[in-house]
Amino acid sequence: MPGRALSFGAMAGAYERFRPGYPVELPDVVMAYADRPVRTALEIGAGTGKATRLFARQGMAVTATEPDGAMLAELRKHVPASVRTVRAAFEDLEPGERYGLVYAAAALHWTNPEGRWSRVAALLEPGGVFASFAGPVRLADPAVEEAVRAARAPFLETDEIPSPDGTPPEHAMQWPGTELERSEWFTGVQQTVLERTVAMSAGDYVGLLSTISAYLVLPPSAQKQVFSRIAQVLPETVDITADITVHLARRRYE
Structure with a gap:
């Protein structure tokens, strides 16, 4: 698992406070x-449980897995007691129990690509559903976005994570849909975008940036400088586009 994937624990409280939830x-x-009814679900990389809460309300038995102890501790503060929590990376999950749904919320790109889809398939009932949902958070105003880019430039060229398989942003089907379409284990791949705009204060936006891995791996002195520079160019309130791209696929029957 990449080092950036395990960089969030120190900011678990900020992650919960500043990251937008899911629609x-x-x-x-x-x-x-x-x-069809889905009675059991396994979540990969649950973080602080923002998606976990939504699915637990559906009446299904949710098992939430998360490799970072601090993130898992924060999750346990916010999810109902019915949610089973397990400290484990996706790659360390033992095959055995199968679920009607396996899903990942802004976490799949941190998993090991080698054998990824056979491992997911091993956790799913035949005909079960895999779901992945994620999306970058961007400033809605192009002028503000450019000012932030310039302020960030001495420290980071970009704070986004590139497509794991190199799919360009303009491609109709985005990752992981591209890999799911090529996988022998899955069929019926669909991609849906849930559009939304969120308003937040400049301070909360900087707080959001403080939970993004590109900044978390900077030296503390560089983090302080880049956040200060960004704060100086922000208006009092900013609008962010926080669209969620949902990929869905069905495990083939054996």
């Missing part, structure tokens, strides 16, 4: 695709 309609999109 309330997200579970409905997944359940409509499943088109």
Whole structure:
């Protein structure tokens, strides 16, 4: 697992406070695709449980896995007691129990690509659903975005994570849909975008940046400088686009 994947624990409280949650309609999109009752679900890289809460409300038995102890401790503060929590990386999950749904919320890109889809398939019932949902958070105003880019430039060229398989942003099907379409284990790949704009204060936006891995791996002195520079160019309130791209696929029957 990349070092950046384990950089969030120190900021677990800020992650919970500043990261936008997921759209309330997200579970409905997944359940409509499943088109059958889903009784059990496994979450990969649950973080502080922002997605966990939504799926737990659907009445299914959710097992939330997370490799970082601090993130898992924060999750346990916010999810119902019915959620089973396990400290484990995806690669360390033992095959055995199978679930009706396996999903990852802004976490799949941290998993090891080697054998990724056979491992997911081993955790799913035949006909079960895999879901991945994520999306970058960007400033809606191009002028503000450019000012922030210039302020960040001495420290970071970009704070986004490139597509794991190199799919360009303009491609109709984005990752991981591109890999799912090529996988022998899955069929019925779908991609849906849930559009949304979120308003937040400049301070909260800087707080959000403090939870992004590109900044977390900078030396503390550089973090302080880049956040100060960014804060200086922000208006009092900013709008961010926080669209969520949902990828869905069904495990082939054996």
